[in-house]
Amino acid sequence: MSISHAPPVTEEPDISPVPVPDLDLQPLAPASSRRTRVPRWLRRAAGPVLLLLLWQLLSGTGALPPDVLASPGRIARVGGDMLADGSLPAAMGTSLQRVAGGLMVQARDFLRTDVIVVCLVVYAFLGLLADFVVRSLEKVLLQWRPTFTGR
Incomplete structure (x- = not known):
């Protein structure tokens, strides 16, 4: 005696067909593909x-006094002057030494x-610059990899 657990074989479908009305359907596109994309470098x-x-706005209106923090325009002008007279590399070296010596600790103390x-x-700017350099090198050096998208 054998007992079969398989369902009985029938030629009729279990579900009766439901009539589907003829609808004029439009395919949906995701919202990200419908709008114009802003380039990644611009967003970053x-x-x-x-x-x-x-x-610059706070410095120009006087809300940020120049004795507390100079405006970006002033900093750019002084940087251009220092670059023109050749004193910028020495000043950058001094600044790097101060950073290495613990400028953040000294600033907190005072x-x-x-x-x-x-x-x-x-x-923050150095981090963005380093990220840009690394991504540029990836795009150039990893083009041979088929899985690299370069985004």
């Missing part, structure tokens, strides 16, 4: 540029929040 640069604009803010902004 928007934050630091807006920060610089805010800094409650120099302006120095801390400037250092954070400089570090």
Whole structure:
């Protein structure tokens, strides 16, 4: 005696067919593909540029006094002058020595929040620059990999 657990074989379908009305359906596209895409480099640069604009606006209106923190325009002019007379490399070397020697610790000891803010902004720009360099090198050096998308 054998017992079969298989369902009985029938030629009729279990579900009766449901009539489907003829609808004029349009395929849906995701919202990300419908709108124009802003280039990635522009999205990444928007934050630091807006920060610089805010800094310049606060400096220009007097809300941020020049004895606390100079305006970005003033810093750019002084940097251009130092580059023209050749004193910029020596000043950059001195600044790097101070950073290596613990500028952040000294600034905290003397409650120099302006120095801390400037250092954070400089570090943010250096981080973005390093990211840009690494991504550029990846695009050039990893083109041979079929799985590399280069985004």
